[in-house]
Amino acid sequence: xxxxxxxxxxxxxxxxxxxxxxxxxxxxxxxxxxxxxxxxxxxxxxxxxxxxxxxxxxxxxxxxxxxxxxxxxxxxxxxxxxxxxxxxxxxxxxxxxxxxxxxxxxxxxxxxxxxxxxxxxxxxxxxxxxxxxxxxxxxxxxxxxxxxxxxxxxxxxxxxxxxxxxxxxxxxxxxxxxxxxxxxxxxxxxxxxxxxxxxxxxxxxxxxxxxxxxxxxxxxxxxxxxxxxxxxxxxxxxxxxxxxxxxxxxxxx
Amino acid sequence: xxxxxxxxxxxxxxxxxxxxxxxxxxxxxxxxxxxxxxxxxxxxxxxxxxxxxxxxxxxxxxxxxxxxxxxxxxxxxxxxxxxxxxxxxxxxxxxxxxxxxxxxxxxxxxxxxxxxxxxxxxxxxxxxxxxxxxxxxxxxxxxxxxxxxxxxxxxxxxxxxxxxxxxxxxxxxxxxxxxxxxxxxxxxxxxxxxxxxxxxxxxxxxxxxxxxxxxxxxxxxxxxxxxxxxxxxxxxxxxxxxxxxxxxxxxxxxxxxxxxxxxxxxx
Numbered sequence: 001x002x003x004x005x006x007x008x009x010x011x012x013x014x015x016x017x018x019x020x021x022x023x024x025x026x027x028x029x030x031x032x033x034x035x036x037x038x039x040x041x042x043x044x045x046x047x048x049x050x051x052x053x054x055x056x057x058x059x060x061x062x063x064x065x066x067x068x069x070x071x072x073x074x075x076x077x078x079x080x081x082x083x084x085x086x087x088x089x090x091x092x093x094x095x096x097x098x099x100x101x102x103x104x105x106x107x108x109x110x111x112x113x114x115x116x117x118x119x120x121x122x123x124x125x126x127x128x129x130x131x132x133x134x135x136x137x138x139x140x141x142x143x144x145x146x147x148x149x150x151x152x153x154x155x156x157x158x159x160x161x162x163x164x165x166x167x168x169x170x171x172x173x174x175x176x177x178x179x180x181x182x183x184x185x186x187x188x189x190x191x192x193x194x195x196x197x198x199x200x201x202x203x204x205x206x207x208x209x210x211x212x213x214x215x216x217x218x219x220x221x222x223x224x225x226x227x228x229x230x231x232x233x234x235x236x237x238x239x240x241x242x243x244x245x246x247x248x249x250x251x252x253x
Numbered sequence: 254x255x256x257x258x259x260x261x262x263x264x265x266x267x268x269x270x271x272x273x274x275x276x277x278x279x280x281x282x283x284x285x286x287x288x289x290x291x292x293x294x295x296x297x298x299x300x301x302x303x304x305x306x307x308x309x310x311x312x313x314x315x316x317x318x319x320x321x322x323x324x325x326x327x328x329x330x331x332x333x334x335x336x337x338x339x340x341x342x343x344x345x346x347x348x349x350x351x352x353x354x355x356x357x358x359x360x361x362x363x364x365x366x367x368x369x370x371x372x373x374x375x376x377x378x379x380x381x382x383x384x385x386x387x388x389x390x391x392x393x394x395x396x397x398x399x400x401x402x403x404x405x406x407x408x409x410x411x412x413x414x415x416x417x418x419x420x421x422x423x424x425x426x427x428x429x430x431x432x433x434x435x436x437x438x439x440x441x442x443x444x445x446x447x448x449x450x451x452x453x454x455x456x457x458x459x460x461x462x463x464x465x466x467x468x469x470x471x472x473x474x475x476x477x478x479x480x481x482x483x484x485x486x487x488x489x490x491x492x493x494x495x496x497x498x499x500x501x502x503x504x505x506x507x508x509x510x511x512x513x514x515x516x517x518x519x520x
Contacts, residue, residue, distance in 0.1 A: 057412065
């Protein structure tokens with residue numbers, strides 16, 4: 001497969017059709033149609049328990065799907081940044097050694113990846129000694145080392161303060177600009193994320209609505225889930241003047 | 254007479270070192286993946302395998318290997334790493350041990366000394382046993398060497414492994430197989446009750462002095478080997494059972510390691 005670095009080449013990296021995920025008796029996701037193109041930044045928003053993480057896990061193959069189809073581009077390289085790492089304290093692991101997973105890499109590449117992710121001074125530290133923000137950056141550096149076609153971030157800024165989260169997303173945008181990789185992320189930081197995204201997907205067991213950030217922010221389905229107050233305040237600011245009574249048909253799932 | 258003594262001492266030392274060689278890196282994984290109880294259950298199942306092997310006149314090694322592997326697979330299937338399935342493991346572990354002991358005593362014909370299987374009988378290791386022990390230990394090392402990077406990735410995070418195209422369940426199977434092999438070769442050396450000791454204690458003792466997984470595995474191997482030498486030496490000197498003596502040596506090593514770490518910390 002030829003290496004394509006163009007931003008706007010129309011070839012889906014991952015396509016899901018009618019995807020469903022069940023955990024035991026609980027239906028977590030149903031009838032999800034999803035695809036992401038090269039170079040695209042897509043954000044998934046949704047309330048707690050809406051299946052955001054399950055969708056990501058299904059896309060990387062960590063959760064079996066109970067219905068539908070999942071097609072990945074051939075030799076697709078995924079860089080995955082999980083919410084957090086539950087590292088056992090009995091496992092000695094320096095940042096440098098962590099970057100060597102799953103493949104050993106050259107020192108130069110490691111230094112460069114740490115610089116790109118903004119944590120170049122951490123190489124010899126133990127992973128368990130890192131702060132939340134440092135850990136996220138190191139995991140981003142590791143994900144970048146596989147030169148991914150698709151970077152997947154699962155609430156990667158959880159536990160970061162607002163400036164920290166903002167600078168983390170700035171890194172992500174820079175990375176996309178540099179490498180042309182697609183980015184798929186789940187986030188609670190609506191205001192920051194929505195500004196940075198090409199497309200937003202509003203999820204609540206199924207896809208409620210999707211489109212450009214501004215379209216989604218003004219969609220009734222989105223307002224039903226997030227309201228126009230507190231959380232979505234900044235993202236919705238420019239729409240606040242023309243909002244009517246908020247819809248309260250809370251998705252009855 | 255002297256030559257003979259030397260010979261059986263040499264054989265037991267070689268047998269112990271062979272087991273320690275495999276137990277170092279494997280034990281590190283057992284510790285990192287919190288499989289201490291899992292290792293216990295696997296080892297305890299071996300006694301049932303021994304009973305069946307005696308009843309059907311098969312090789313004890315094969316019997317132990319099959320029973321351990323079956324138990325490890327059963328436990329893998331019934332529990333997941335995410336959930337600490339304490340009770341399931343407890344039931345299976347002690348159930349297997351009890352059934353195994355009953356089965357051994359019901360085995361018709363030859364009267365067997367059960368304690369040889371419970372605590373090991375390293376001083377009667379034969380040349381043919383040595384071949385099995387080193388063959389099995391070598392196989393474990395090759396297996397771990399081959400899968401090292403994938404195993405480590407899956408241990409750090411199953412999701413990271415999955416995203417990189419590594420199947421964490423397959424890596425779990427590799428650990429399971431290595432564990433069953435180690436149990437089978439270690440029965441003669443430390444016995445089913447103390448195999449977990451040889452897996453876990455040297456690895457735990459190595460932890461404070463390691464900054465990478467590889468260093469910990471190497472240090473655990475060295476610690477295990479030292480424990481074997483000291484244990485067999487003490488057993489020979491003071492007429493002790495070798496298995497418990499080896500485990501005692503390992504525990505002493507762990508105590509020293511913890512103590513010296515504490516001293517270094519307080520400096």
